[in-house]
Amino acid sequence: MIQGASADGASAKEKFAKEALAKAASVKDASVKGASARGAFVCIVGPSGAGKDSLLMHARSILANDPAIVFPRRLVTREHNDAEDHDSISREAYEAGVREGAFCLHWEAHGLGYALPMAVREAVEGGKVVVCNVSRAIISEIFERFDNVHVVLITAPPTVIMERLRQRGRESGASIDARMERSKRLSAVLNPDLTIMNTGPVEIGGERLSRFLRRVAEKCAVVREGV
Numbered sequence: 001m002i003q004g005a006s007a008d009g010a011s012a013k014e015k016f017a018k019e020a021l022a023k024a025a026s027v028k029d030a031s032v033k034g035a036s037a038r039g040a041f042v043c044i045v046g047p048s049g050a051g052k053d054s055l056l057m058h059a060r061s062i063l064a065n066d067p068a069i070v071f072p073r074r075l076v077t078r079e080h081n082d083a084e085d086h087d088s089i090s091r092e093a094y095e096a097g098v099r100e101g102a103f104c105l106h107w108e109a110h111g112l113g114y115a116l117p118m119a120v121r122e123a124v125e126g127g128k129v130v131v132c133n134v135s136r137a138i139i140s141e142i143f144e145r146f147d148n149v150h151v152v153l154i155t156a157p158p159t160v161i162m163e164r165l166r167q168r169g170r171e172s173g174a175s176i177d178a179r180m181e182r183s184k185r186l187s188a189v190l191n192p193d194l195t196i197m198n199t200g201p202v203e204i205g206g207e208r209l210s211r212f213l214r215r216v217a218e219k220c221a222v223v224r225e226g227v
């Protein structure tokens with residue numbers, strides 16, 4: 001039984017954990033190198049609060065009718081909220097998934113566990129452009145795992161980010177400070193294909209992102225069809 005839970009609570013949690021794992025684990029082998037040339041993996045990265053989820057949501061709505069570009073939901077050990085579109089997963093289910101190799105990719109940040117389901121690999125192999133908000137700390141792992149990787153950095157000046165994190169109102173002051181500190185450590189190591197300075201309206205950044213994604217999809221189609 002899960003510690004600290006009642007018998008009923010534990011069985012509900014275990015059921016939830018099993019369902020989440022079943023969803024995430026359609027394929028067990030996480031090695032994809034060499035098998036992903038048909039599609040592309042697009043990493044959306046940048047400091048917490050820069051606007052990654054906002055631009056992703058906008059680009060997703062612009063590209064809703066384009067079947068070549070997909071935006072898989074992440075599994076996050078955080079409650080659902082309107083600012084991002086993720087599947088909530090319990091800490092127990094997340095840890096079981098990591099142990100059992102059930103995820104395509106996983107990482108820890110801000111005291112939370114994040115994972116991408118195995119369906120991500122299947123989509124890239126199937127020729128899709130797969131767009132995911134990921135940690136800057138796992139970019140090199142993604143390059144090792146996938147052949148065709150693109151990196152989009154979404155950023156903004158630190159003062160703007162700080163203000164946005166405050167206004168978002170999801171984290172405490174200490175948690176905002178920790179996010180700002182983490183960004184300082186991770187920002188130097190990137191060599192992005194596209195940088196979006198998200199200081200204008202969300203619509204402008206979202207349109208820029210969607211234009212880039214369309215270009216990636218067009219290139220994938222050209223390579224696949226040998227034109």
Ligand SMILES: Nc1ncnc2c1ncn2[C@@H]1O[C@H](COP(=O)(O)OP(=O)(O)O)[C@@H](O)[C@H]1O
Nearest residue numbers: 048049050051052053054164168198200201202
């Ligand atoms: N271009 C923008 N202009 C004004 N506010 C923005 C813009 N982009 C994002 N925001 C706001 O900033 C906050 C952080 O954005 P979010 O998309 O959650 O960032 P991230 O996913 O990078 O952590 C949210 O409250 C969001 O509404």
Ligand SMILES: O=P(O)(O)OC[C@H]1O[C@H](OP(=O)(O)OP(=O)(O)O)[C@H](O)[C@@H]1O
Nearest residue numbers: 046048049109114133134135136137182
């Ligand atoms: O290692 P880093 O590059 O700093 O990234 C850490 C995490 O922060 C982002 O998530 P998320 O969008 O959930 O962050 P948020 O909680 O600030 O929205 C990103 O997708 C990672 O999951």
